[in-house]
Amino acid sequence: MTRFLARNLRDWRLQALAGALVLLAMTFVVSTVTLTRNMIDVLAVVDITGSMNVRDYKRPDGTPASRLETAKAALRDLVSRLPCGSRLALGIFTERRPFLLFTPIEVCRDFSPLDGALDALDWRMAWEGDSRISAGLYRSIEMAAGLGTDLIFISDGHEAPPPPSTGGPDFEGKPGVVRGFIVGAGGYGLSQIPKFDDRGRETGFYGETDVQQENRFGPPPADAESRPGYEPRNAPFGATAAHGTEHLSSVREPYLKKLAAETGLSYAHLDGPGGLLAPLMQAATPRPLPGSLDLRPLLGSIALGLLLAVYVVPPLRALRRRGGSPPTSWKKV
Amino acid sequence: MTLLSRLGATLPQILWLLPLALLPLVVCSQRRTLVSAIAAAPADGLSRTIGWALRLAGIVAIGGLILALSGPYRSGETITRTGIGAQISMLIDRSGSMNETFAGKQPSGAEESKAAASRRLLADFVGSRAHDQFAVTAFSTSPMLVVPMTDRHAAVRAAIAAIDRPGLDYTNVARGLGMALPQFGAGAAQVSRVVLLVSDGAAVIDPKIQGPLRAEIAKIHPNLYWLFLRTKGSPSIYDKPAGEDTPQAAPERHLDLFFKSLGVPYRAFEAEGPEQVAEAIRQIESLERDPIPYTEQRPRRDLTPWAYALAMAGLLVLVAGKLLEADLQGGGRAAAARTAPDDATDERRLAA
Numbered sequence: 001m002t003r004f005l006a007r008n009l010r011d012w013r014l015q016a017l018a019g020a021l022v023l024l025a026m027t028f029v030v031s032t033v034t035l036t037r038n039m040i041d042v043l044a045v046v047d048i049t050g051s052m053n054v055r056d057y058k059r060p061d062g063t064p065a066s067r068l069e070t071a072k073a074a075l076r077d078l079v080s081r082l083p084c085g086s087r088l089a090l091g092i093f094t095e096r097r098p099f100l101l102f103t104p105i106e107v108c109r110d111f112s113p114l115d116g117a118l119d120a121l122d123w124r125m126a127w128e129g130d131s132r133i134s135a136g137l138y139r140s141i142e143m144a145a146g147l148g149t150d151l152i153f154i155s156d157g158h159e160a161p162p163p164p165s166t167g168g169p170d171f172e173g174k175p176g177v178v179r180g181f182i183v184g185a186g187g188y189g190l191s192q193i194p195k196f197d198d199r200g201r202e203t204g205f206y207g208e209t210d211v212q213q214e215n216r217f218g219p220p221p222a223d224a225e226s227r228p229g230y231e232p233r234n235a236p237f238g239a240t241a242a243h244g245t246e247h248l249s250s251v252r253e254p255y256l257k258k259l260a261a262e263t264g265l266s267y268a269h270l271d272g273p274g275g276l277l278a279p280l281m282q283a284a285t286p287r288p289l290p291g292s293l294d295l296r297p298l299l300g301s302i303a304l305g306l307l308l309a310v311y312v313v314p315p316l317r318a319l320r321r322r323g324g325s326p327p328t329s330w331k332k333v
Numbered sequence: 334m335t336l337l338s339r340l341g342a343t344l345p346q347i348l349w350l351l352p353l354a355l356l357p358l359v360v361c362s363q364r365r366t367l368v369s370a371i372a373a374a375p376a377d378g379l380s381r382t383i384g385w386a387l388r389l390a391g392i393v394a395i396g397g398l399i400l401a402l403s404g405p406y407r408s409g410e411t412i413t414r415t416g417i418g419a420q421i422s423m424l425i426d427r428s429g430s431m432n433e434t435f436a437g438k439q440p441s442g443a444e445e446s447k448a449a450a451s452r453r454l455l456a457d458f459v460g461s462r463a464h465d466q467f468a469v470t471a472f473s474t475s476p477m478l479v480v481p482m483t484d485r486h487a488a489v490r491a492a493i494a495a496i497d498r499p500g501l502d503y504t505n506v507a508r509g510l511g512m513a514l515p516q517f518g519a520g521a522a523q524v525s526r527v528v529l530l531v532s533d534g535a536a537v538i539d540p541k542i543q544g545p546l547r548a549e550i551a552k553i554h555p556n557l558y559w560l561f562l563r564t565k566g567s568p569s570i571y572d573k574p575a576g577e578d579t580p581q582a583a584p585e586r587h588l589d590l591f592f593k594s595l596g597v598p599y600r601a602f603e604a605e606g607p608e609q610v611a612e613a614i615r616q617i618e619s620l621e622r623d624p625i626p627y628t629e630q631r632p633r634r635d636l637t638p639w640a641y642a643l644a645m646a647g648l649l650v651l652v653a654g655k656l657l658e659a660d661l662q663g664g665g666r667a668a669a670a671r672t673a674p675d676d677a678t679d680e681r682r683l684a685a
Contacts, residue, residue: 004659014655020394021652024645027401028638089491092477099427099501101471101479102492113488116481127474127501296637297402304398307648311356311391 013310020303027296035293038286039085042180043147044075045098045140046091047155048123049131050206051249053194054156056187057272065273067185068123071154073273074183076118081277084108085289089147090117093155095128096135098143124200131160134168137182137259141171144178150284151180151265152276157252158186161212162244165221176264181283185270186251193249206247214242340636343404350399357391383654390650397644405636416464418625419525420482422555423455424513425493426532427500428473430564435606437564447533447562448497450607455493455531458614460486464627468516469493472509473501482516484627506530506588507538507546514549525623526555533562535588537580543591550595557592557599558617560610561585570601 008014046052048068055064065073079088087104105114133155144151159168192205220236229239253269260267268279342348361384431448433439440446445453459467468482469492480492510528517526538546550557561570568574570589580587592599600620602613 005656008656008658011655011658014652014658017648017652017655021645021648024398024641024648027641097499099477100495100498101477102469102488103494105488105491110483110485110488110491113480113483113485116483117479117492120478120481122478125475125477296641297404300398300402300641303644303648304395304402307391307394307398308353308356310651311360311395315360 013314016306016310020306023299023303023306027299030295032292032294034290036288036290037083037085039083039087039289040280040284041087041089041104041147041149041287042152042280042284043089043091043100043104043140043144043149044152044154045093045136045143046071046075046121047093047131047133047136047153047185048121048126049094049158049160050123050126050129050195051131051156051158051160051193052185053123053196054186054191054249055194056189056191056250059273067156067270068121070273071183071185071270072118072121074270074276075152075154076115077274078276078280079107079111079114079118082107087149088114089149090121091140091143092121092125093133093136093140093153094126095130096132096139098136098140099127100143103147104149129160131158132168133157133159133255134163134171134259137263138169138171138173141173141178141263141265144180145173150280151178152183152280153180153265154183154185154270155256156186156249157184157256157259158249159252159255160246162215162246164215164218166218171259171262173263175262178263179265179283179285181266181268181279182256182260183268183270183276183279184251184253184256186249188250188253190245190248190250193247208243208247211247213244213246216242339408339410341406341408341633343406345403347399347403351396354392354396354399356395357388361387387651387654390647390654392647394644394647394651397640397642397647401637401640401644405640407634407636413626415624416627417622418462418464418466418627419527419556419621419623420466420468420517420625421527421529421621422468422470422482422513422516423493424470424472424509424528424530424532425451425455425496426473426504426509426530426534427471427496427498428504428532428534429500429502430504431500431533431562432497433564435562435564437566445607446497447564448500450610451531451560451562452493452497454607454610454614455496456490458618459489459493461618464625466625466627468513470509470513470516471496472505472512474503474505476505476509476512478512478516482518504532504534504536506532506536507542510546511542511549514546514553514555517553517555524625525621526553527558527617527621528555529558529560529617531560531562533564534567535561535584537584538588538591547595550597554597556621557595557597559589559592559599559601560613561601561603562610563603563605565605570603 046068052068052071053066055066057065057067057070059065082088084107086107088107089100089104090102091098091100093099101117107114137153140151140153194202195204195206195210197203214237216237224230224237227238227240229235231239251269257267266279266283427448432446434444434446438444440449459465464484466482466484467480467486467489469479469489471477471479480488483489513528563569568583568585570585572583572586574583574586576582589601592601602609602616604610604613
């Protein structure tokens with residue numbers, strides 16, 4: 001009796017089955033282990049100035065989509081992909097300052113109001129028409145520092161009115177203190193900017209004379225002397241009206257990259273309604289938060305492997321021993 | 334039927350492995366023993382039964398494991414219940430003057446700005462009753478939808494936490510109302526609906542907008558509360574101007590008159606300090622004591638442990654079968670068989 005029991009105990013298949021049994025029993029005891037996972041806290045500031053209404057993106061069905069719509073879709077996509085426990089604060093930008101809509105909201109538990117708020121972003125929330133992006137960016141960085149978050153700043157980089165020839169204001173903070181990235185929204189080719197009346201109805205596109213083509217505050221640019229009608233006192237910018245393409249818009253990537261370099265942020269181009277997660281994970285500060293890992297799938301798969309081995313290995317071995325030909329007769333009882 | 338339709342799996346792809354559970358029908362887990370003729374052994378009912386039991390146990394064990402790995406669950410259900418609360422659409426002034434104190438100065442030291450006071454008191458208000466639903470709209474020059482109607486109070490508090498940030502320019506009440514009203518959606522009409530306007534000033538409501546606004550309010554029929562944060566020295570809602578009594582001369586008074594003319598329950602609270610704001614909020618809370626249907630999400634139930642338990646039951650039988658495995662031949666032959674590979678033969682041994 002003991003002999004056949006001992007023989008059975010030596011059988012590797014019994015050992016495998018017993019191993020599987022132990023693993024299964026373990027699923028009831030050690031189901032999860034705690035470990036730290038990296039969450040992200042981020043402030044998203046979205047430019048909602050007029051140039052963000054330019055329709056130079058395409059929806060999957062081929063109809064044109066505006067930069068703002070695409071940016072919204074990208075943020076909603078980001079929120080749905082962020083690891084649970086991450087939080088997002090939202091601000092909008094026009095004129096020269098960001099306006100905080102809400103402080104960070106958790107992306108999983110409070111997903112539906114967060115998603116609804118992102119969906120409600122509208123250019124009609126803008127309170128002034130100017131778009132001084134450098135000033136807005138600097139103040140967004142301050143705001144993110146105040147909230148203790150990273151920053152995503154979505155803009156097309158189109159300053160209105162155009163910055164003076166001497167360049168815009170300088171960044172006075174310390175570069176790199178706030179981490180994050182600037183997202184350049186818009187196509188690389190020039191497109192027309194839609195125009196709206198005071199009731200919010202679209203009335204056409206901006207023409208060349210509708211917008212300021214050159215900033216004539218401050219000292220004149222270096223080439224002013226060669227302009228027609230130049231006169232140092234009475235016409236320091238030349239005597240003719242400025243011509244240009246300020247009424248058309250494209251993503252001003254070199255400008256945004258320059259701003260990013262000055263402020264210690266990184267830069268990414270918005271290629272469509274998504275794709276913000278990878279650059280964010282790269283640029284953001286990882287914030288370790290205790291999470292849990294379910295061990296049961298691991299234990300269960302090993303147990304399944306052992307169990308299947310018990311059934312599959314012997315016939316395979318037999319097969320090999322016979323030089324590949326299947327067993328001639330498997331009689332079942 | 335309904336029970337079945339609520340079952341689901343986190344990783345349904347894994348269920349494609351389920352045919353593997355039929356493996357025990359094809360191969361046996363027990364040792365094979367060499368016998369010259371199977372017919373030499375008499376047909377034995379008990380052996381047959383045990384053989385089938387072992388096969389069944391194998392099917393159950395493999396199937397249960399695959400099922401467990403797919404993460405089975407019974408999906409949660411949404412139960413509608415009735416509680417006490419209201420749908421509250423908050424319309425919050427974020428004009429620059431909200432960042433001043435009730436005395437009309439920049440806050441210094443322990444002084445609290447109007448925005449900071451309302452932030453603190455409103456944050457306490459949100460979440461003091463579990464079944465209130467809130468929407469937050471901010472307005473100054475233009476209205477901004479901050480958080481749509483939701484019962485997630487943490488999100489609402491996050492929106493309220495932002496209201497003492499530097500504000501913008503003007504107080505455009507009409508457009509703000511235009512955005513706060515649609516937040517109620519098309520839901521049940523018997524729910525108590527509240528528009529709570531928090532502002533420190535008023536503006537002339539364009540006569541052109543008055544008509545549509547009136548129609549909208551008549552349709553939604555909300556209870557309207559105006560929490561007027563009055564700065565020291567500024568006119569009260571109830572002050573008649575000395576000169577001409579026009580909306581331009583006394584916008585607060587005329588906004589109050591406009592609200593009164595709407596034909597909906599309306600109350601104005603004039604607060605000249607944080608204590609009065611707190612008192613006003615308390616009163617609003619006590620006025621809004623209507624039943625509200627709310628949905629409770631029963632969490633989904635993880636069925637994985639059950640699947641593991643099933644697999645374990647199967648495995649126990651298999652292990653027992655292996656443990657009690659005996660060879661057809663006697664003990665002496667078993668020792669000899671040990672030297673030969675266990676599974677070299679074609680004929681399967683009988684389970685016994």
